[in-house]
Amino acid sequence: MPLAALRRWLIVGVLVAVVAALPWAVGRIPAGSGNLSAQDLVQRIESSADQPYSGYAESAGGLILPITDSFSEIADLFGDRTKMRVWYVSPTASRVDAIGYTGETDVYTDAKGTWTWDYEAEEATRSLSTTAAVAIPTPADLLPPAVARRVLSNAAAADLTTLPAERIAGRSAAGVRLTPSDPAATVKRVDVWADEATGVALRVVIYGADANSALDTAFLDIDLSAPDSGLLTFAPPPNAQVQTDNGDLIGRLQQRGGVDALTLPDSLAGFPRTGDGGFSSVGVYGDTVTSFVAIYLPNRFSGSLRDTLRDAPTTVVEDVGLSTTSGPISALLADTGGRSRWLLVGTVTVETLVTASSSLLPLGTGR
Amino acid sequence: MIAVELLKLLRRPRTWATILLLDALPTLVAALLAFTDLAPRPGEGPVFLSAVLNNGSLFPLAALAIVLPLFLPIAVAVVAGESIAGEAQAGTLRYLLVRPVGRTTLLVAKLISVIVFVLIAVVVVAATAYVVGVSLFGVGSFEATTVSGTVLTPSQIFGRTLLAIGYVTLSMLGVAAIALFLSTLSDSPLAAALGAMAFLIASSLLLTLDAANVLAPYLPTRYWLSFVDLFRDPIRWRDITRGIGLQAVYVGVFLTAAWANFTSKDITT
Numbered sequence: 001m002p003l004a005a006l007r008r009w010l011i012v013g014v015l016v017a018v019v020a021a022l023p024w025a026v027g028r029i030p031a032g033s034g035n036l037s038a039q040d041l042v043q044r045i046e047s048s049a050d051q052p053y054s055g056y057a058e059s060a061g062g063l064i065l066p067i068t069d070s071f072s073e074i075a076d077l078f079g080d081r082t083k084m085r086v087w088y089v090s091p092t093a094s095r096v097d098a099i100g101y102t103g104e105t106d107v108y109t110d111a112k113g114t115w116t117w118d119y120e121a122e123e124a125t126r127s128l129s130t131t132a133a134v135a136i137p138t139p140a141d142l143l144p145p146a147v148a149r150r151v152l153s154n155a156a157a158a159d160l161t162t163l164p165a166e167r168i169a170g171r172s173a174a175g176v177r178l179t180p181s182d183p184a185a186t187v188k189r190v191d192v193w194a195d196e197a198t199g200v201a202l203r204v205v206i207y208g209a210d211a212n213s214a215l216d217t218a219f220l221d222i223d224l225s226a227p228d229s230g231l232l233t234f235a236p237p238p239n240a241q242v243q244t245d246n247g248d249l250i251g252r253l254q255q256r257g258g259v260d261a262l263t264l265p266d267s268l269a270g271f272p273r274t275g276d277g278g279f280s281s282v283g284v285y286g287d288t289v290t291s292f293v294a295i296y297l298p299n300r301f302s303g304s305l306r307d308t309l310r311d312a313p314t315t316v317v318e319d320v321g322l323s324t325t326s327g328p329i330s331a332l333l334a335d336t337g338g339r340s341r342w343l344l345v346g347t348v349t350v351e352t353l354v355t356a357s358s359s360l361l362p363l364g365t366g367r
Numbered sequence: 368m369i370a371v372e373l374l375k376l377l378r379r380p381r382t383w384a385t386i387l388l389l390d391a392l393p394t395l396v397a398a399l400l401a402f403t404d405l406a407p408r409p410g411e412g413p414v415f416l417s418a419v420l421n422n423g424s425l426f427p428l429a430a431l432a433i434v435l436p437l438f439l440p441i442a443v444a445v446v447a448g449e450s451i452a453g454e455a456q457a458g459t460l461r462y463l464l465v466r467p468v469g470r471t472t473l474l475v476a477k478l479i480s481v482i483v484f485v486l487i488a489v490v491v492v493a494a495t496a497y498v499v500g501v502s503l504f505g506v507g508s509f510e511a512t513t514v515s516g517t518v519l520t521p522s523q524i525f526g527r528t529l530l531a532i533g534y535v536t537l538s539m540l541g542v543a544a545i546a547l548f549l550s551t552l553s554d555s556p557l558a559a560a561l562g563a564m565a566f567l568i569a570s571s572l573l574l575t576l577d578a579a580n581v582l583a584p585y586l587p588t589r590y591w592l593s594f595v596d597l598f599r600d601p602i603r604w605r606d607i608t609r610g611i612g613l614q615a616v617y618v619g620v621f622l623t624a625a626w627a628n629f630t631s632k633d634i635t636t
Contacts (some may be wrong), residue, residue: 012620102411104599121406237512240512
């Protein structure tokens with residue numbers, strides 16, 4: 001090959017190398033030193049709820065959840081990639097858009113509740129605030145700050161270690177690792193990186209027993225200044241269907257069948273009851289990342305869930321019903337064919353759920 | 368040189384036949400919608416097609432979404448693939464280079480004529496779709512709802528449609544550069560066009576695989592449909608700027624490769 005031609009192709013080679021190496025080089029910009037201790041960083045993350053921000057985040061879920069068609073959106077959230085634009089001022093003033101190629105679902109939160117705009121359904125839904133501790137997860141629950149505050153709340157100091165700082169969304173982020181020590185825990189570790197100055201979590205990765213992450217959520221762009229308040233208000237467009245919804249999981253279950261007053265135990269399988277969401281038929285047991293919820297199921301709903309579970313390849317038949325696991329999530333539909341049916345779901349072992357169900361099955365009214 | 372290439376492009380019946388064929392599909396879709404009154408729901412079918420029954424002025428966007436994934440890139444690959452290889456196959460390349468113009472200038476002139484072709488094709492498709500859309504569906508209240516549920520005024524619809532036309536045009540530059548490079552490698556325009564299409568099909572396929580996520584930001588079709596982001600509120604510039612940047616990289620790399628090959632090549636035909 002003549003020298004001139006060789007020189008020309010060399011220019012092409014250098015250009016390709018520069019272009020290919022550019023993203024890699026940007027990723028190698030060193031992060032800060034991360035001087036905060038693990039406990040101090042966790043404290044800063046927990047007190048960051050009023051720090052405004054806006055940006056773009058993506059979450060990738062690795063869970064395959066056997067859920068009935070009525071709640072397929074939950075399976076999508078935890079088993080798929082969710083792309084989110086967010087504008088956040090405070091817990092009662094925010095907007096999260098879950099975007100797709102051909103549409104988006106936006107949730108505006110204000111002091112009275114939420115507006116949900118679903119472009120694909122041409123539907124605007126007003127939900128008034130509930131105090132429910134158990135609610136249908138939404139994309140907003142997958143944002144790194146929300147996940148970090150949830151998993152790190154009440155974390156024991158002994159379970160926390162410092163991670164090296166990383167650059168995330170163009171910012172230097174200090175890291176902390178939570179390694180739950182409870183033998184019943186199915187979450188083996190949670191890695192969190194947060195903006196050192198404000199405590200806004202920028203990335204959270206949750207691992208179960210295997211090496212693949214069960215959930216990886218991170219900002220790709222973030223701006224820590226207050227967003228324009230005009231972006232946080234919503235008015236339904238003309239021609240859209242407008243409806244109201246009570247928005248909480250128990251409300252949806254109640255619509256499907258009657259739930260009578262029940263008295264749940266103060267502790268199950270050694271886990272104290274930490275919430276009920278205002279419903280006697282619901283119990284939240286444990287806290288931080290090692291917890292589970294017990295829900296009494298009306299007749300109609302438990303039947304369809306049992307059928308779905310029975311068809312799932314990971315389902316195991318237990319003495320007290322059907323159990324399944326996906327990553328760190330365990331679920332048990334406790335149903336001995338009698339009058340009482342309970343759904344237990346959480347980040348604890350199936351054995352723990354089976355033990356807990358033995359105290360629940362004698363309860364219930366059989367409606 | 369550029370003017371000569373542009374005149375050649377505009378005088379060629381094939382150019383207009385290609386644009387006419389590009390126009391035919393959206394027009395057929397509009398006629399079927401008007402005849403049956405059956406529009407897909409939002410989020411189903413091509414973007415914005417659901418809204419055209421209420422506002423025909425949105426049909427240019429739906430028309431772009433109809434031609435963008437396949438027909439427009441095929442047309443661009445055919446025109447760009449023919450640019451050098453077509454001259455070689457017809458035996459005119461040697462005579463073309465006898466003129467006192469450099470090979471680099473010829474390459475740039477060919478690329479510019481392909482860009483002009485893309486712009487004409489996109490504008491003609493959009494303009495025809497506007498006329499067809501407004502004639503068949505009317506314009507309703509003259510307003511349209513964005514993907515985010517806010518309302519756009521007619522001037523906002525017009526402005527954002529112009530931006531979408533510009534973005535779709537830029538999105539085709541990568542295909543044009545790839546086909547132009549292949550056109551310098553082969554004497555067969557068909558081989559160059561099919562090579563470029565193979566590249567695009569591979570890109571579209573890889574985008575559907577989670578395992579190929581690491582490659583996604585480099586794939587030429589990655590940001591093609593991001594013109595939808597112009598119709599969110601506020602406009603989402605993130606993918607649009609990345610899409611433009613990616614096309615610039617493809618043009619830079621493949622045009623340089625085309626230059627390296629074409630200026631070093633023995634021209635025998």
